[in-house]
Amino acid sequence: MRSGIRSQGAGYNRAIAGLRGANLGECLSLLPIFPLDEVLFPGVPLPLHIFEPRYKEMIGECLAERQPFGIVRVMEEGIAQVGCTAEIVAVTKTHEDGKLDIVTEGRSRFELLELNQERSFLRAEVLYVPDETGNPSPEQTNRAIELHQEILRLAGAQQSLDRDSDTPLSYQMAGALPLDADFKQSLLAMRAEPERIQAIIKYFETVRRAVVVRHKASGNGHAH
DSSP: OOTTOOOOOHHHHHHHHGGGGTTSSOEEEEEEEEEESOOOOTTOEEEEEEOSHHHHHHHHHHHHHTOOEEEEEEETTEEOSEEEEEEEEEEEEEOTTSOEEEEEEEEEEEEEEEEEOSSSSOEEEEEEOOOOSOOOOHHHHHHHHHHHHHHHHHHTOOOOOOTTSSSOHHHHHHHTSOOOHHHHHHHHHOOOHHHHHHHHHHHHHHHHHHHHHHHHHHHHSOOO
């Protein structure tokens, strides 16, 4: 298997076994897992180039069975405990050597329960973890959107947000920007939109200050 990927110890499996009866969400046995240096959010697209034989096999099976697979971030100590399922929405190119260019879209957040390495690619028993109920205040939402648009403007970029979408605004904002991977992972693990929006406000305020300082420094050599 990929270097750095490892299953959890017996202590972890005993500790998490109690979750199976905790009514947190639906369990799914042996979801195919694609470890990547990426954090995928529900409702956010992610194009992928599939070239390793084991993942060509995995994606081929997912296409044939019309099944999702899980994307989990690779970390120094192994892989993250929280990931997101990916639905293949388009195959944009099939290469002569079997490589594939596909477009996926995030669907459901999950927690890893137990890893399985019996196949050429990693699989895992997972627990789907739905969001808790509740919405951020209009003031929080407006502040997050304001900061998001300001950062985009400073970076010379654009992005339209859809307030009526089923995809939470926090995922729309974080999924389209090259934010710190640790922050993205922590955001994915949060189970409530108000908590995510507040975290985004704090993060964007820090990013905005850093961008403003850099702009001032590059403009006149002084930052205040």
